[in-house]
Amino acid sequence: MREGWEPLKITVNGVQHALSVEPRALLSEYLREELGLTGTHVGCDTSQCGACTVLLDGKAVKSCTVLAVQAEGSEVTTVEGIGSVDDLHAVQAAFWDRHGLQCGFCTPGVMMAAIGLLQERPHPTEEEIRAGLDGVICRCTGYQNIVRAVQDAAGRLAAEQDRAVGD
Ligand code: FES
Ligand code: FES
Structure with missing residues (x-):
């Protein structure tokens, strides 16, 4: 050493x-x-x-x-x-489908913050999502699609959990 x-x-x-x-x-x-x-x-x-x-x-x-x-x-x-190309994390899939992806520079941090938020608040309101993501900054766009993606991811994670309980 x-x-x-x-x-x-x-x-x-x-x-x-x-x-x-x-x-x-x-x-x-x-x-x-x-x-x-x-x-x-x-x-x-x-x-x-x-x-x-x-x-x-x-x-x-x-x-x-x-x-x-x-x-x-x-x-x-x-x-x-968090996931792979063949097996995206629910947050990655939701960002893909809801056009929440911004540039490659800011998006990883936004997604990690979203995962942290959804672990603490599995069913956040729009206001809570905006507050939860206020520490991650995209310098060039609005956050509308990011918020939609996090809402979508919350639904996907809840469905995953329901499936896991049903197994
Ligand atoms: S590099 Fe960590 S907050 Fe900007
Ligand atoms: S799109 Fe990444 S910083 Fe704005």
Whole structure:
């Protein structure tokens, strides 16, 4: 281990990692530079844009506001871990169908924030969706289709849950 670096054990997208990190390294840097998970974007240096949003132990956080060492022992989910081309996450499918997709830069953070919101509030009102997503910024458009996509995703997740209970 390099001098002054800290050991870090962390599970990312279901895979355990044990790498040492600089104590000042941000979780966003660790994910992008050490693990190559570049779907987590860094769009500002003021903790405002939300492009870096990931789930940390199930809660949506801006990974540029968390030191990597603070995630010791935690489970992190990045946009790469939520679904695949052949098996989209309900939020990804809803964003696709409802034209909620914006550019590749902001969309991963918006979707991760939406997943975090729906985990806390499975049936959010439009107002709650808008409030829940106010930490993720698209610089170039309105949020109408994003809100519709999150409403649609809430319905899909509820249906998935009903199916799971019925199995
Ligand atoms: S990079 Fe902008 S909030 Fe994290
Ligand atoms: S920042 Fe991504 S579409 Fe506006």
